[in-house]
Amino acid sequence: MSSLTIKDLRKSYGEVEVLTDINLEADSGEFIALVGPSGCGKSTLLSIIAGLESVTSGEVKIEDRLVNNDAPKDRDIAMVFQSYALYPTMTVRENMTFGMECRNIPKAEQKDTVARVADLLQIGPLLDRKPSQLSGGQRQRVAMGRALVRDPKLFLFDEPLSNLDAKLRIEMRSEIKKLHNRVGKTTVYVTHDQVEAMTLASRIAVMFKGVLQQYDTPKEIYERPRNKFVAGFMGSPTMNFLNAKVVQSDAGFGVTIDGGDGTILPLPADHTANLAAGQSVIFGVRPEHFNPVHAHRGDTSARMKVLVDMVEPTGAETILMTTVAGQDVVASVEPDDAPKEGETIELAINMSKVCLFDPSTELRLSA
Missing domain, CATH: 2.40.50.140 (Nucleic acid-binding proteins)
Structure with a gap:
């Protein structure tokens, strides 16, 4: 079953079309990377999936349910942002339970969920600290933990590692892959880093100027690029x-x-x-x-x-x-x-x- 289906999607701002006829599907449990240079439309597409942007035309379905007009809170998705977006006055525990409090989840269930996710991400010793007391990598783990306690149908990542140094990016990339293998949730991951896309994704959507250039496995995209742009963008040094x-x-x-x-x-x-x-x-x-x-x-x-x-x-x-x-x-x-x-x-x-x-x-x- 498809966890995510995007059909004939277009997005325009006035006369400017930023997404043109996007078609892709993600099967249950897949890790999909949206990759391309700055301004190619990948973050706009992610925002449309999340419900933060409306569509001009086309369809977005999550588990075969049309969600074009659904608010973000009604889409059963969890999003991890580039900037972490943690509440600075709250502890790690409070950041992770805030969403559950808003949904009136019982306290006992909140406690069990936080303990399980903290153990999964190895952030148990950090639960009583505030974001200012954490390193960049620890903050990113907390941001992922806040998403994981939701147990959503779909995880959305918007360039979550771009603020980290090179060594930490590699470490966190490995952690995200291990996390996805353990949790098994469908994930859509936006990045401009083709190495991240190649190492993390089961399938990659390469975008350029609002057009989906190729959607395939990392091996196929690297060895059988559909066009010169894909061939030149994927690979370092370039073809x-x-x-x-x-x-x-x-x-x-x-x-x-x-x-x-x-x-x-x-x-x-x-x-x-x-x-x-x-x-x-x-x-x-x-x-x-x-x-x-x-x-x-x-x-x-x-x-x-x-x-x-x-x-x-x-x-x-x-x-x-x-x-x-x-x-x-x-x-x-x-x-x-x-x-x-x-x-x-x-x-x-x-x-x-x-x-x-x-x-x-x-x-x-x-x-």
């Missing part, structure tokens, strides 16, 4: 895009890089449907699918020579900045395989992982 042309020989189809030395990079058979010789394409390859030839253990039939302009060690990997026929290329290699700046090396390309895009529509052409 390389090179202008190229399709060529055909006795050996089959391949591509040559515009302005290059004419080297043919052979395409796997499953990448060649609907291609024609002489066709212009955008050749997309992720940084990790380049490897120095001496370190490459697979097929090395697709190679290109590059001059290493810059080397950036990051610990687990080393980033190489190069150019191919005047077009920037970034490669991610093992630290032990990294060349020196100014060195000319030969890179092997994992051609089974490349993507081809139409230059005019920017839609993916390859398998």
Whole structure:
């Protein structure tokens, strides 16, 4: 059963349309991430699901019940905000029980619920403190605890980790995933951080300029992006895009890089449907699918020579900045395989992982 259904949803402010024909479903217990750059409409969509914004047209259903005209309090949802939104004069315990007090939940039930949730989030020792006495990570746990005591049909998270430092973000990301696995509630999570989306979500909705670009599993979105925007947004460092042309020989189809030395990079058979010789394409390859030839253990039939302009060690990997026929290329290699700046090396390309895009529509052409 679908916990959340959004059908043909549009949202406009006067003449400005901020959401266009949004369609998605979340099954019971799924973790859905809404991801995209600032201003893409993801927070507006979350606010519409929560009932904080009205729809211009379309439907929002929670467990098959149309909620377009329902107030937030009647939707049986719980929301965790970016700013924590804790009451500063109340203790942690009072923050968590405030909503239950408003709904006239018996005191004994409130006590049991707070004890259960505090144990789940490991915030039992903090119950008598006030928010000003807590760290950022502890405040975020309390904000989640206040949502959990509701036992709602739907959890909504609006960039809850954006105020935390990098180390704490990673720790809290892990905690949120563990929490979702234990509780099993349908969750919609807004973030501009594609790493958060990839690590947390069962499915990701990638948005751009108010339009849903792709809605799929993290693996499908990363390996089979629907268009150039999705390919470039998901992944860090971002996918390389090179202008190229399709060529055909006795050996089959391949591509040559515009302005290059004419080297043919052979395409796997499953990448060649609907291609024609002489066709212009955008050749997309992720940084990790380049490897120095001496370190490459697979097929090395697709190679290109590059001059290493810059080397950036990051610990687990080393980033190489190069150019191919005047077009920037970034490669991610093992630290032990990294060349020196100014060195000319030969890179092997994992051609089974490349993507081809139409230059005019920017839609993916390859398998």
